[in-house]
Amino acid sequence: MSAAPSSPMPAAGPLAGLRVLEIGHFVAAPFCTRLLADLGADVVKVEPLGGDPVRQWGEQRDGHSPWWSMHARNKRCIALDLKNPRAVALVLDLVKDMDALVENFRPGQLDRFGLSEAALHAARPDLAIARISGFGQDGPYRDRASFGVIGEAMGGLRHLTNHPPEETDLPPSRVGISIGDSIAGLYGAFGLLATLWQRDRAGGTKQAYTLDVALTEAMLSMMEGTLPEYGVFGTIRQPQGSRIQTAAPTNAYPTRDGQWLLVAANSDPLFRRLARVLGRPELADDPRFAGNPARLANVGELDALIAAWTRAHDAAEADAILQAADIPSTLCFTAADIAADPQYRARGMVREVEDPLLGPVLQAGIVPHVPEDPGAVRWAGPSIGAHTDEVLAQAGLSPETIAELRAEGTIR
């Protein structure tokens, strides 16, 4: 087999030409490969015949979800029953032309399918394999099932996503998105490109790299001073609500019209400007508030002064005053605010993608923006098995064989 992929639009972006097989589900691995596909990689996603569970997530129209439209964009979706050895043989054949494989099953699951590292590397000796799992490919927790929720909690994030204990007895909040999965996916994409760089330097080696990303560890690596501060001082970082533990003032302040305004004036020049906006320029030199350590020590008093000012204004008005004074501030954007925002529109970060299943779908653009070769949203998340025939034909299968595999329930 060989042949360059034929896709509805030619690949664009700095990763054009990179070929990646995804055997993933839910968020972590699929998010990793979405990032790669956004920058031009040819991602072939293998799904079970019933499809990835995320297809059922979120609001649906006629059985299609806008979430999927973005989650699986730019990917070629093929559906294979990996419990059938013929499908496993197909994967091993596809792998011969792949640079990388990304998966997020429980450690050992791919081996049970017959897709062990040895089998994959026998098919493609320099295949980079990125594995995302709950706890990693070894260690005492290796076999435990996991989701991002668990990674967020054991990584230390969930202890902090709350208000201080003296202010609430509510349970810690989820940040509102699958942050643990997406962070793990980002590390997967980052690590994959690092290993491919190694593979390709000095004309390429036949070194086979594998990458082992744990949801827990991906979160832990984001936890700033939490662990070092415990190690040195025995201090356990505690929830701060919408404050920041290390800088002040930065918080969400209530407004007259019942909204929350985020204000971040946590440097000396910014605070001096804020003090002027509050009509209290002397506060900048007040020993209670001069310098970040003093402001942190008296943060309750300081926040009360700022809240007294914000409460006297409607949110949009206060926001405008603060921006005119060059102080970072914003309202909390909803989807509607994001969709209407001129900065996002100007940079293509909010764009309309034509989805044959749903019509026009608003999607977030591509991050990072690479002006010289920005990638593209070439197509929206496809239906189950939309590219099975195309991909298998490229792999050299005849229409008759494809029809036979479909008839026996090996592919969809």
Ligand SMILES: CC(C)(COP(=O)(O)OP(=O)(O)OC[C@H]1O[C@@H](n2cnc3c(N)ncnc32)[C@H](O)[C@@H]1OP(=O)(O)O)[C@@H](O)C(=O)NCCC(=O)NCCSC(=O)C(=O)O
């Ligand atoms: C997510 C999981 C907890 C799901 O666990 P389980 O529901 O127990 O299922 P498994 O993943 O172990 O396996 C799913 C079953 O589907 C089968 N399966 C999967 N794909 C196929 C295909 N293509 N063909 C045939 N069968 C398939 C597989 O053999 C299993 O069948 P049987 O063998 O017959 O059972 C686990 O995969 C896991 O811990 N993954 C690593 C951590 C991770 O990435 N979590 C999700 C991140 S995203 C996230 O957290 C989020 O979105 O939120």
